Amino acid sequence: MENGAARTAPAVIVAIDGPSGTGKSSTSKAVAAQLGLSYLDTGAQYRAITWWMVNNGIDIADPSAIAAVAGKPEIVSGTDPAAPTITVDGTDVSGPIRTQEVTSKVSAVSAVPEVRTRITELQRSLAASAQNGIVVEGRDIGTTVLPDADLKIFLTASPEARAARRSGELKGADLHSTREALIKRDVADSNRKTSPLAKADDAVEVDTTDLTLKQVIECVVTLVEEKRTGQ
Numbered sequence: 001m002e003n004g005a006a007r008t009a010p011a012v013i014v015a016i017d018g019p020s021g022t023g024k025s026s027t028s029k030a031v032a033a034q035l036g037l038s039y040l041d042t043g044a045q046y047r048a049i050t051w052w053m054v055n056n057g058i059d060i061a062d063p064s065a066i067a068a069v070a071g072k073p074e075i076v077s078g079t080d081p082a083a084p085t086i087t088v089d090g091t092d093v094s095g096p097i098r099t100q101e102v103t104s105k106v107s108a109v110s111a112v113p114e115v116r117t118r119i120t121e122l123q124r125s126l127a128a129s130a131q132n133g134i135v136v137e138g139r140d141i142g143t144t145v146l147p148d149a150d151l152k153i154f155l156t157a158s159p160e161a162r163a164a165r166r167s168g169e170l171k172g173a174d175l176h177s178t179r180e181a182l183i184k185r186d187v188a189d190s191n192r193k194t195s196p197l198a199k200a201d202d203a204v205e206v207d208t209t210d211l212t213l214k215q216v217i218e219c220v221v222t223l224v225e226e227k228r229t230g231q
């Protein structure tokens with residue numbers, strides 16, 4: 001049985017979207033592990049294709065150059081929440097996709113429609129093959145990738161809270177520049193033409209500004225369980 005959990009509940013598809021640093025990855029991973037579901041970090045997929053573009057000398061400022069090679073890299077995501085993996089052409093890129101260079105270029109690459117089509121196909125295929133269900137987190141999961149998800153959550157938090165979380169993670173990086181970088185990425189992701197960062201009309205919004213991570217996880221687990229029992 002997937003993730004080692006003995007379950008009898010029907011498969012459930014959970015979409016978790018929101019801006020950077022709202023807690024999507026931490027929450028999704030923990031909820032999936034707790035409920036015996038698969039887990040997919042779609043941001044890691046966009047980061048992986050960006051890493052490949054940078055590594056292959058593709059001009060990130062030229063959408064047509066990106067589009068021309070969008071189908072080339074083979075991106076494989078492992079969906080065990082206890083040990084999620086991401087490879088490009090067989091190489092483990094879980095570390096390199098978190099560099100400042102990739103973070104600063106990912107919004108430009110993910111805005112290219114050919115890239116989105118390619119990555120969306122991968123995401124739908126992984127969701128369809130998750131036997132017990134899956135938690136998929138990103139920016140457009142509830143609106144575009146899985147519009148029929150059983151439960152959609154949209155996480156938010158103030159820019160100040162998000163910057164404080166991120167600078168803690170980056171070992172005390174400057175709070176002001178971290179906040180500016182987060183906002184810049186959100187603006188780019190929210191304003192692209194194809195499948196922008198957006199809350200689905202039927203998503204439940206959870207403001208995590210004043211919640212601990214544990215409280216957010218409990219809140220989402222409760223929402224999933226209510227969905228499963230038809231409450």
Ligand SMILES: Nc1ncnc2c1ncn2[C@@H]1O[C@H](COP(=O)(O)OP(=O)(O)OP(=O)(O)O)[C@@H](O)[C@H]1O
Nearest residue numbers: 019020021022023024025026165169208211212213
């Ligand atoms: N409610 C919370 N309270 C305090 N810290 C939190 C909370 N939620 C998440 N964090 C911390 O904030 C940081 C960012 O969280 P996480 O990576 O889960 O966010 P994200 O929305 O997935 O970000 P991104 O979209 O940029 O990948 C992590 O260090 C995480 O431990």
Ligand SMILES: Nc1ccn([C@@H]2O[C@H](COP(=O)(O)O)[C@@H](O)[C@H]2O)c(=O)n1
Nearest residue numbers: 042043044046106107110138139140189
């Ligand atoms: N569904 C998604 C998920 C992510 N992106 C793009 O990837 C970037 C990195 O995402 P992280 O969650 O790892 O921070 C993000 O800024 C988006 O540009 C996306 O477009 N759609």
